[in-house]
Amino acid sequence: MAEPILKVSNIETYYGPIMAIRGVSFDVPQGGIVTILGANGAGKTTVLKTICGVMDPQKGSVAFEGREIQRTDPDKVMRLGISHVPEGREVFPFLTVRENLRMGAYTRRDPDGVAQDMSTVFGYFPVLKERADQRAGSLSGGEQQMLAISRALMARPKVMLLDEPSLGLSPKLVLEIFDIVTRINRERGVTILLVEQNANMALKVADYGYVLEVGRIVMADTCARLMEKDDIKEFYLGIK
Ligand code: ATP
Numbered sequence: 001m002a003e004p005i006l007k008v009s010n011i012e013t014y015y016g017p018i019m020a021i022r023g024v025s026f027d028v029p030q031g032g033i034v035t036i037l038g039a040n041g042a043g044k045t046t047v048l049k050t051i052c053g054v055m056d057p058q059k060g061s062v063a064f065e066g067r068e069i070q071r072t073d074p075d076k077v078m079r080l081g082i083s084h085v086p087e088g089r090e091v092f093p094f095l096t097v098r099e100n101l102r103m104g105a106y107t108r109r110d111p112d113g114v115a116q117d118m119s120t121v122f123g124y125f126p127v128l129k130e131r132a133d134q135r136a137g138s139l140s141g142g143e144q145q146m147l148a149i150s151r152a153l154m155a156r157p158k159v160m161l162l163d164e165p166s167l168g169l170s171p172k173l174v175l176e177i178f179d180i181v182t183r184i185n186r187e188r189g190v191t192i193l194l195v196e197q198n199a200n201m202a203l204k205v206a207d208y209g210y211v212l213e214v215g216r217i218v219m220a221d222t223c224a225r226l227m228e229k230d231d232i233k234e235f236y237l238g239i240k
Contacts, residue, residue, distance in 0.1 A: 005030040011060035022215035033192040035202040038212035044195040052084040053077040081158035089148040093137025104154030121150035142173040
């Protein structure tokens with residue numbers, strides 16, 4: 001089997017004395033969509049923060065394209081090709097939509113490519129084009145999520161880490177966002193690691209899923225098989 005683009009091995013991550021991640025391992029294959037599911041507080045966000053360098057694991061490793069990157073600065077991780085879309089969007093509220101998108105491309109030295117990618121994201125989310133010169137803080141929650149994903153895309157990442165993109169959005173918007181995430185994966189070949197509480201939706205778009213419970217992986221299988229198992233759905237994922 002080909003080497004996974006991202007390989008997380010036995011990481012342990014702490015908040016002070018609190019062990020939030022208790023020896024987590026998983027692989028993300030090149031070009032795939034992998035989801036990490038779990039309840040509030042299970043440790044999903046902490047796993048993403050450990051991969052993108054915002055937090056340092058006390059043990060274990062994170063390998064990207066075969067190279068260990070744990071304890072690397074977030075800025076450097078981003079330059080290597082991993083973009084993080086944090087929970088709660090975190091767009092720059094006082095900058096316009098266009099300025100936010102330019103910030104996403106700040107490491108690039110190919111203005112033609114940047115312009116091309118700007119029109120690609122405007123194609124994915126036409127509302128952002130309409131609002132290009134408005135301050136990001138004036139956008140709705142859904143539009144800010146679209147902007148956060150688009151800004152991450154502007155770095156031309158190889159891997160995108162998405163933290164609960166569906167949080168607080170209407171069912172219609174959730175469908176729209178997931179549809180674009182699937183297109184980003186298929187059309188642009190971006191590998192996706194998706195963290196979600198909305199298991200129903202995540203299992204539909206991802207190929208493979210890991211279930212996290214109190215800092216440990218308790219289940220790992222293809223999404224097709226995870227969806228078939230009623231007890232797992234009810235027990236771990238809250239789907240009836
Ligand atoms: P959520 O969906 O609420 O974001 P999550 O699965 O992403 O949940 P994490 O945010 O990764 O979970 O949190 C994992 C554990 O670490 C939880 O027990 C949480 O209380 C704890 N934790 C998270 N952030 C901190 C912090 N800044 N200080 C101390 N403990 C924290």
